[in-house]
Amino acid sequence: MTRVITETTIPSAAIVAWMSEINVAVQRHRDHLTQLDAAIGDGDHGTNMARGFAAVQTTLTGQGDDLLPGQLLILCGKTLVATVGGASGPLWGTAFRHAGRAVGAATELDGPLLVDALDAALAGITGLGRASVGDATIVDALDPAARALRSAVQAGAPLSQAAGAAAGAAEDGCKATIPLQARKGRASYLGERSIGHQDPGATSTALILRALETALSR
Ligand code: ADP
Ligand code: MG
Numbered sequence: 001m002t003r004v005i006t007e008t009t010i011p012s013a014a015i016v017a018w019m020s021e022i023n024v025a026v027q028r029h030r031d032h033l034t035q036l037d038a039a040i041g042d043g044d045h046g047t048n049m050a051r052g053f054a055a056v057q058t059t060l061t062g063q064g065d066d067l068l069p070g071q072l073l074i075l076c077g078k079t080l081v082a083t084v085g086g087a088s089g090p091l092w093g094t095a096f097r098h099a100g101r102a103v104g105a106a107t108e109l110d111g112p113l114l115v116d117a118l119d120a121a122l123a124g125i126t127g128l129g130r131a132s133v134g135d136a137t138i139v140d141a142l143d144p145a146a147r148a149l150r151s152a153v154q155a156g157a158p159l160s161q162a163a164g165a166a167a168g169a170a171e172d173g174c175k176a177t178i179p180l181q182a183r184k185g186r187a188s189y190l191g192e193r194s195i196g197h198q199d200p201g202a203t204s205t206a207l208i209l210r211a212l213e214t215a216l217s218r
Contacts, residue, residue: 009108010159014215015072016060021211023053029207036200040187044086045200052084052092069109073100073117087185088201091125091138098124111153111162118146118166133173135183136194141205145170160216167209174202 026033026049034046059079060072067075077096080089102120103113122142131137133144148169152162175198182194185201 008159009110010069010114010216011108012067012069012072015069017215017218018212019053019056019060019072019076021214022208023057025207025211026050026053026204029204033200033204036198036203040182040190040194040197041200042086042186045088045204048084048086048088049204052080052089055079055083068105068107070100070103070106073097073103076100087129088138088204091129091201094124094128095121095142111159114159114162115146115150115153118142118149122146129184131184134180136177136180136187136199136202137182137184138199138201138205140177140180140199141170141173141202141209144173145205145209160213163209163213163216167206167213170202170206170209174198174206177202
């Protein structure tokens, strides 16, 4: 039976839909992400994300049906670690695994659990990568997204709207990396020459958050 995705909770089907929307977005933006990474890194970010989320899609298509939201998030994280070389694989892999553990055995995520999940994802990424806001990384998009999600949920916004606020904050954070000097990852090797470039990882982070809004708006 098709489960209905309501405005107030996120069942497993909505997590699968989110992963599917991420896959659509990273395939669509693959060349752009790669171009951004070619300017200040090694030009593989688009292919890394595209490979990783294609593998997630395949894995969930085969195994996703009976898993809880937290189990799905953990499976997604493991798949990313297994399929993506480069910094983004372990970072997003850790993020989704931490998010999955944070929601435990819940059958559906409500607003506060979604906030916990995103906070845990951020903590996973900062714990592994040691980046702070302003270092021109994933964190520059994910940290403001987590804050915006929390504010929107606390204000009682429907989840799709809260996800939209998070995506907007991630997009702003991503644009805000342009004047920054990269302090972590490959781009940091360029020193001041990294200034003037939008961070590829922050860019894909905004796609991941916007995909959540899309999945919850269906
Ligand atoms: P690699 O840099 O190994 O080629 P990718 O190109 O897939 O891996 O990913 C690059 C992105 O990873 C960067 O644009 C940046 O956003 C992110 N990144 C790199 N190092 C860190 C870190 N320590 N913390 C958070 N994000 C990071
Ligand atoms: Mg790269």
